[in-house]
Amino acid sequence: MATIVGIDLGTTNSLVAYMDGDRPRVIPGKEGRTMVPSIVGFLDNGLVVGDPAREHLVRSPSRTIYSVKRFMGKSVADVAGELSYFPYVLREKGGVIRIQMGDKTYSPPQVSAMILKELKRRAEAHLGEELTRAVVTVPAYFNDSQRQATKDAGLIAGLDVLRILNEPTAASLAYGLQRNARGIIAVYDLGGGTFDISILKLKDGIFEVLATNGNTHLGGDDFDRRMMDAVIRDVRDRHGINVDDDPELMQTIRLEAEQTKRRLSDEPQARMTIPLPEGRGAYERTWSRDEFETLTADLVEQTMAPCRLALKDAGLETGQVDEVVLVGGSTRMPCIRDRVQALFGKTPHCDLNPDEVVALGAAVQAGILAGDNTDMLLLDVTPLSLGIETMGGVMSVVIRRNTTIPASAREMFTTSADGQTSVDIHILQGERELVTDNRSLARFQLKVPPLPAGTPRIEVTFLIDANGILNVTASDIRTGRSQSVQVKSSHGLTDEEVEHMIRDSFRFAEQDVRARQLIEARIEAEAIITATEKALRRGENLIERDEAQAVRHAMDALRAANAGEDHRAIRSKITDVEHITHHLAEVLMDATLKDALENKKLSEVRE
Numbered sequence: 001m002a003t004i005v006g007i008d009l010g011t012t013n014s015l016v017a018y019m020d021g022d023r024p025r026v027i028p029g030k031e032g033r034t035m036v037p038s039i040v041g042f043l044d045n046g047l048v049v050g051d052p053a054r055e056h057l058v059r060s061p062s063r064t065i066y067s068v069k070r071f072m073g074k075s076v077a078d079v080a081g082e083l084s085y086f087p088y089v090l091r092e093k094g095g096v097i098r099i100q101m102g103d104k105t106y107s108p109p110q111v112s113a114m115i116l117k118e119l120k121r122r123a124e125a126h127l128g129e130e131l132t133r134a135v136v137t138v139p140a141y142f143n144d145s146q147r148q149a150t151k152d153a154g155l156i157a158g159l160d161v162l163r164i165l166n167e168p169t170a171a172s173l174a175y176g177l178q179r180n181a182r183g184i185i186a187v188y189d190l191g192g193g194t195f196d197i198s199i200l201k202l203k204d205g206i207f208e209v210l211a212t213n214g215n216t217h218l219g220g221d222d223f224d225r226r227m228m229d230a231v232i233r234d235v236r237d238r239h240g241i242n243v244d245d246d247p248e249l250m251q252t253i254r255l256e257a258e259q260t261k262r263r264l265s266d267e268p269q270a271r272m273t274i275p276l277p278e279g280r281g282a283y284e285r286t287w288s289r290d291e292f293e294t295l296t297a298d299l300v301e302q303t304m305a306p307c308r309l310a311l312k313d314a315g316l317e318t319g320q321v322d323e324v325v326l327v328g329g330s331t332r333m334p335c336i337r338d339r340v341q342a343l344f345g346k347t348p349h350c351d352l353n354p355d356e357v358v359a360l361g362a363a364v365q366a367g368i369l370a371g372d373n374t375d376m377l378l379l380d381v382t383p384l385s386l387g388i389e390t391m392g393g394v395m396s397v398v399i400r401r402n403t404t405i406p407a408s409a410r411e412m413f414t415t416s417a418d419g420q421t422s423v424d425i426h427i428l429q430g431e432r433e434l435v436t437d438n439r440s441l442a443r444f445q446l447k448v449p450p451l452p453a454g455t456p457r458i459e460v461t462f463l464i465d466a467n468g469i470l471n472v473t474a475s476d477i478r479t480g481r482s483q484s485v486q487v488k489s490s491h492g493l494t495d496e497e498v499e500h501m502i503r504d505s506f507r508f509a510e511q512d513v514r515a516r517q518l519i520e521a522r523i524e525a526e527a528i529i530t531a532t533e534k535a536l537r538r539g540e541n542l543i544e545r546d547e548a549q550a551v552r553h554a555m556d557a558l559r560a561a562n563a564g565e566d567h568r569a570i571r572s573k574i575t576d577v578e579h580i581t582h583h584l585a586e587v588l589m590d591a592t593l594k595d596a597l598e599n600k601k602l603s604e605v606r607e
């Protein structure tokens with residue numbers, strides 16, 4: 001059977017591992033290093049990934065992409081606060097971030113796919129076989145769009161992603177396999193860009209994730225930035241150089257700060273030297289570990305609240321945790337080890353290489369999928385609650401956060417207005433009460449026969465598969481009519497777009513999306529035109545002549561836009577028609593209600 005590899009697609013570094021007999025192993029590159037820096041350089045003579053790209057961070061910062069994982073499944077608005085730290089230009093197209101490189105733009109899944117391809121190449125060279133299947137890890141806190149974006153990246157790279165695995169779950173697999181631990185385990189994972197805490201239960205070879213929490217915007221990069229900010233201020237004060245105007249110098253400082261931080265994990269003091277431009281000498285400074293720890297103490301402290309919350313969700317006290325596992329390069333910092341030990345009152349485990357644990361665990365999961373290790377079952381949880389919008393803009397939860405997946409749940413809903421002919425199913429993710437505070441995942445409509453409010457019975461079923469991908473079905477119990485949707489991220493790529501990209505090497509992807517958006521807008525416009533014509537026929541003599549005229553004008557404008565190629569123009573005219581027919585719809589509803597009441601009276605008289 002062909003090998004399935006396990007891939008840790010990290011913010012800073014990525015790794016690929018496989019099962020060598022019953023032992024997971026990380027695959028090294030030619031030069032023996034196991035980590036591939038998650039960096040892609042777009043050079044004039046081609047693309048470079050990993051270590052060769054790292055050099056270009058300084059030489060051509062605006063053509064070198066790093067930390068792309070931070071942008072997976074996100075919009076520009078989501079990352080607005082961080083933009084000044086990135087030397088490359090981000091644009092937004094159709095809700096998806098695009099990274100500008102010369103006259104081309106790339107989506108985060110496309111860039112991640114370049115890193116995955118490099119890992120695939122490395123593994124194929126090492127194993128001497130073609131690889132097409134993989135398990136890829138993501139932070140436990142990744143939402144649906146980020147998971148989907150990761151799957152898309154795999155597809156673009158020619159890898160069938162059999163399973164998206166939470167990073168802390170992977171780490172627990174790596175440890176569980178080697179030590180057969182039982183009891184409650186806290187996995188504390190501080191990587192380059194994300195922080196995750198997971199509370200796991202290990203028993204008889206079964207891993208159950210009891211709770212997860214974390215912060216997708218906290219990691220080693222933030223520690224680097226603290227040091228960078230201090231250096232940038234110093235360089236300005238001492239040398240009169242504005243680093244903001246010099247992307248090359250900014251990158252040199254970033255790399256040097258990161259190296260100095262690493263040295264401080266082993267030594268009480270570290271000296272940094274940064275050459276300044278135009279022969280202005282060098283900036284030098286000696287950092288003490290104490291000084292660095294004071295500067296970053298609040299970052300360490302920020303990891304504590306998620307730990308306490310996860311414990312609370314799991315219904316546990318700190319004293320009930322049997323073992324603590326450290327994952328991620330940043331857990332090499334002594335201040336992290338000390339703080340984690342103080343919180344849980346236990347010496348944390350760090351016997352596996354914290355940079356490799358996740359990839360090793362992904363390989364173990366790949367082994368389970370390949371049937372190598374069938375006596376091990378893996379349970380996972382959904383990190384955020386999922387539900388739908390109900391009356392008054394409130395979210396009604398269907399599947400609670402921390403529910404073990406795969407999972408399914410169903411709820412009954414009904415209509416809120418008399419004569420309603422369709423129900424809007426708006427799928428949401430989050431923990432807040434109000435719809436506006438949660439994340440909108442998808443919307444669709446279910447047609448229902450016009451009946452008095454509260455009469456139809458609509459069953460909504462949520463099904464989450466093992467990858468955390470959600471399928472929602474709404475059925476009208478009375479008519480048996482049903483409608484379903486696989487929840488795709490609003491920011492991610494569509495299946496069609498991904499397939500198209502694979503076929504045409506990224507060339508026509510955008511045209512494809514635009515075409516689909518146009519088709520969808522046209523279908524909706526046709527439906528609105530038909531419905532409005534019908535409403536006008538029924539209600540024309542119930543409204544003023546001017547109003548009917550205005551409705552006709554709006555419909556003409558929609559027809560004209562519909563003949564064009566611009567989906568945004570069509571959408572805008574659809575909104576106009578909806579707006580202008582609001583009153584007509586109300587009038588018709590009143591009339592229907594009146595008829596219904598009169599019929600009722602008549603039947604009462606007859607009785």
Ligand code: AMP
Pocket residue numbers: 010011012013190191192193219220221258261262263265327328329330331332333354355
């Ligand atoms: P990961 O995403 O797990 O590879 O973590 C990478 C992060 O760990 C980066 O922010 C690194 O700077 C950081 N890191 C790696 N080694 C050390 C070290 N010895 N001391 C402090 N931070 C480190």
